[in-house]
Amino acid sequence: MSSSTSHQVITCKAAVAWGAGEPLVMEEVQVSPPQQMEIRIKVVSTSLCRSDLSAWESHAIFPRIFGHEASGIVESVGLGVTEFKEGDHVLTVFIGECMACRQCTSGKSNICQVLGLERRGLMHSDQKTRFSVKGKPVYHYCAVSSFSEYTVVHSGCAVKVSPLAPLEKICLLSCGVAAGLGAAWNVADVSKGSTVVIFGLGTVGLSIVSSLALSRVAQAARLRGASRIIGVDNNPQKCENAKAFGVTEVVDPNSCKEPIAQVIKRITDGGADFSFECVGDTDMITTALQSCCDLQALYSLYLYSILSFLALEIQIDDYITHNLPFDDINKAFNLMKEGKCLRCVIHMPR
Structure with a gap:
């Protein structure tokens, strides 16, 4: 049964x-219904x-709605969507999978030829936007745009999750x-007793999310039984x-x-x-x-996106340093700019 808003x-x-670097503005936006193979x-x-x-902060496409790490509930589905229904709990995925192209069927990559990283701020299906403000188009970001109470994504850019999973955290x-867990568990398949070295704990100029990336890999490696996990950074804290x-x-x-690579090889008796x-x-x-x-092999964390949701043992709470209402979203940006947060979770009005 369709909801009362599904076609509206x-x-x-x-x-x-x-504009670049300008504070975000809370606007009333119009969100179009989902088109073929899309969900709202x-x-x-x-x-x-x-x-x-x-x-x-860059000179990207504006106006734009940012955000790509999100959890939510399917409000409506477009023509051709079979894997989702209204009421399903989902996570968004910024690099989707069509499950039919050469890359998706190879079993070696998730860089989909159809739903790969979207840089133009438009939907894959018709190269149009689903957002507008007073008739003016507003562009998407990473095919998700979750800094909105409602958003439209391709059905391949979402993953269904258990209704028991806490939506207020699992974003x-x-x-x-x-990304980190998938790189360590699925791609590298870190084995028991291994020595792991991780570059990037938040060096000068890096963001908090880079140090989070390290922490995620470290936790995944530890859970897989790595005996030695070496972090490389010049920031003691x-x-x-x-x-x-x-x-x-x-x-x-x-x-x-001596060069850091030589140090690692020396203290690990030949290398990690x-x-x-x-x-x-x-x-x-x-x-x-x-x-x-x-x-x-070398595994660069930035080459991989979502690979797994096997993480019942993951302490998600450890990554959340701030919980903020949607109206305080600019505070979240300031906290990250100042390096004062790990992850800010932004909660929408219920």
């Missing part, structure tokens, strides 16, 4: 970015990711937490914080008299079994690769 435009509140979601909670902040699994997530020892490059680069820097990728023992 919904007017709701959204945080709209009108009532957002319950969403969290701020470093990529949202970076895009907001973190939508991107950040799952962030190194100390990382230990709570499972890092067994830290190395400060500034205190080393697994090396995770969590910065996204080409020089650091090279260093991370050189820190591995012969014939081992």
Whole structure:
């Protein structure tokens, strides 16, 4: 049975970015009904990711609604959607999977040829936007745009979750937490007794989300039985914080008299079994690769998105440092800019 709003435009509140670095403005936006293979979601909670902040600060497409880590409830479904129904609880996914293209069927990649990273701020199906303010188009971000009470996504950009899962917390699994866990569990398949080295605990210039990326990998590696997890960073406080997530020892490059790759090889008797680069820097990728023992692989965290939701043992609460109402979304941006938060979860009006 269709809801009373399923074929209608919904007017709701959204945080709209009108220009680079400008405070978000709470606007009444019109959200169009879902088109073919799309679903419209009532957002319950969403969290701020470093990529949202970076895009907001850049000269990106404006006006725009940011946000891509979200949990919510399906309000209505478009033509052709069979895997979702109204009332389903879902997480959004910023790189979707069509499950039919060469990449999706290969079993080796989730960089879908159809629903890959959307950079133009438009829906995949018709290259149009589903948002507007007083008739003016408002563009999407990462095919999600969760800083809105309602949003429309392609059905391949959502994952159904158990109704027992707490929607007010699990938005973190939508991107950040799952990226690290998937890289360590599914892609690297960290084995028991391994030595793992992780580059990027929040070095100068990096965001809080980068240090979170490290923490996520460390926790996943620890849960998989890695015997030694080495964190590399030059910030003592962030190194100390990382230990709570499972890092067994830290190395400060500034205190080393030899290249950090040589240090890692020396203290690990030939190199790490697994090396995770969590910065996204080409020089650091090279260093991370050189820190591995012969014939081992490098796994750069920024190459992977959602790979798994196996995380019943994951302490999600550990990542949430702030819970904020939707009206305080600019406070979340300021906290991240100032490096004073891990993850801010933003709660929509119920």
